[in-house]
Amino acid sequence: MARFLGWLTAFWMLALVARGQGEPACAPCKDRGMVACKLCASKPCVSQRGYLHCSVEIGCGDCGGVRWRECTQCEKAPEKDLGALRAELERWRHTRDPIDEHMARRDILHLDSKHYRLAFDLTRSPFKAASNPHDAAHATLDLLERSWDEFVADSGAGPQELTGIASVYLWSGEKDQEKASSKWTLEKSTSVAKLMGAEPVLSLCFGKGRLRDERDLEREFAHQLAHLWLSNVHKSIWLGGKKAGWLDEGYAHFCEQRRSGSIEVWCALSAKAQEDLGKWRFESEVLARSADGATVELASLSGLDTVALAPAQRLFAWSYVDYIVPPHPARLAQLARVLQSDKPTSEAIQTALGVSLTDFQLAWSTWMKATYSVRKR
Numbered sequence: 001m002a003r004f005l006g007w008l009t010a011f012w013m014l015a016l017v018a019r020g021q022g023e024p025a026c027a028p029c030k031d032r033g034m035v036a037c038k039l040c041a042s043k044p045c046v047s048q049r050g051y052l053h054c055s056v057e058i059g060c061g062d063c064g065g066v067r068w069r070e071c072t073q074c075e076k077a078p079e080k081d082l083g084a085l086r087a088e089l090e091r092w093r094h095t096r097d098p099i100d101e102h103m104a105r106r107d108i109l110h111l112d113s114k115h116y117r118l119a120f121d122l123t124r125s126p127f128k129a130a131s132n133p134h135d136a137a138h139a140t141l142d143l144l145e146r147s148w149d150e151f152v153a154d155s156g157a158g159p160q161e162l163t164g165i166a167s168v169y170l171w172s173g174e175k176d177q178e179k180a181s182s183k184w185t186l187e188k189s190t191s192v193a194k195l196m197g198a199e200p201v202l203s204l205c206f207g208k209g210r211l212r213d214e215r216d217l218e219r220e221f222a223h224q225l226a227h228l229w230l231s232n233v234h235k236s237i238w239l240g241g242k243k244a245g246w247l248d249e250g251y252a253h254f255c256e257q258r259r260s261g262s263i264e265v266w267c268a269l270s271a272k273a274q275e276d277l278g279k280w281r282f283e284s285e286v287l288a289r290s291a292d293g294a295t296v297e298l299a300s301l302s303g304l305d306t307v308a309l310a311p312a313q314r315l316f317a318w319s320y321v322d323y324i325v326p327p328h329p330a331r332l333a334q335l336a337r338v339l340q341s342d343k344p345t346s347e348a349i350q351t352a353l354g355v356s357l358t359d360f361q362l363a364w365s366t367w368m369k370a371t372y373s374v375r376k377r
């Protein structure tokens with residue numbers, strides 16, 4: 001009997017020890033010294049492709065964007081250095097001060113990711129899937145990142161030759177767009193303005209002109225970001241001003257078509273000229289013109305800047321890029337490298353695709369007739 005009681009006592013003591021180890025001394029923080037911020041829990045940052053900082057998150061009065069708070073129920077030191085994290089976020093927020101100061105505003109949403117800095121000023125969401133401006137700002141950043149991913153896949157550019165961070169501004173007022181575009185793109189515009197090169201910039205006004213709904217916005221981003229990243233790759237030289245407008249505008253049209261199924265963005269063409277053109281269906285237009293013997297050959301586009309390109313030249317520039325990008329993956333950066341160093345299109349085609357310009361033109365013609373349809377695109 002005494003032996004049995006001895007066993008029982010031992011079991012009981014073991015159970016007590018086990019209970020002491022399994023249950024935290026401080027239930028609210030589970031001995032982590034910190035608890036999740038309740039105020040933020042209802043306002044998550046909804047992001048598909050990731051982000052680094054968000055001013056809405058940082059604006060939380062309880063946690064300063066860290067999403068954790070020190071436990072008030074115990075003395076345990078927090079698992080993470082919450083003070084240092086808050087200070088880092090605060091430092092980032094101050095890097096956006098010049099924008100707020102120039103615009104004389106404190107209510108612009110600021111987000112950034114690995115490849116973009118976004119200033120978002122829409123008071124209502126343009127996206128069906130986002131119900132408020134905060135979610136819409138993250139959805140915008142996702143769209144921007146998508147363009148970056150596509151450019152990397154299309155171009156074959158290595159990380160060392162695509163190092164720029166693009167600044168993107170999205171405004172709901174024309175006055176703000178004018179003020180921002182004059183300052184950061186160096187071009188005063190009430191609609192769309194951009195700056196090419198090492199630190200590219202895009203500034204847009206949403207809700208007016210050709211930018212009225214989600215589809216318009218997605219198309220515009222696809223087109224303009226194609227320009228920005230192509231101008232950023234390698235030596236950050238904009239090919240549209242370097243006698244290779246066919247690749248600059250052709251690739252932008254290609255990205256626009258791939259994303260939205262149609263082409264409606266014509267850079268450096270007056271509103272009147274665009275109106276006169278109407279809506280072209282690019283595939284059938286190329287087919288019809290080449291059947292009529294009105295093909296604009298790539299050789300004839302070599303040496304022209306983007307602004308100098310007539311609509312028909314842009315149409316065929318699009319088709320040459322349409323033939324280069326999907327059938328020859330990851331050759332775009334190689335083309336850009338050759339063209340950036342003042343070489344003619346013939347040499348760029350030879351280096352990047354391994355064929356003469358004459359053979360390229362013939363191969364394009366065969367491919368185009370076999371691929372394009374009068375009913376499509």
Ligand SMILES: [Zn+2]
Pocket residue numbers: 037038039040041060061062063064065066067068
């Ligand atoms: Zn919070």
Ligand SMILES: [Zn+2]
Pocket residue numbers: 044045046054055056057134138
């Ligand atoms: Zn957020």
Ligand SMILES: [Zn+2]
Pocket residue numbers: 026027028029030031032033034071072073074075076
């Ligand atoms: Zn605690």
Ligand SMILES: [Zn+2]
Pocket residue numbers: 223227249252253265266267
């Ligand atoms: Zn363009």
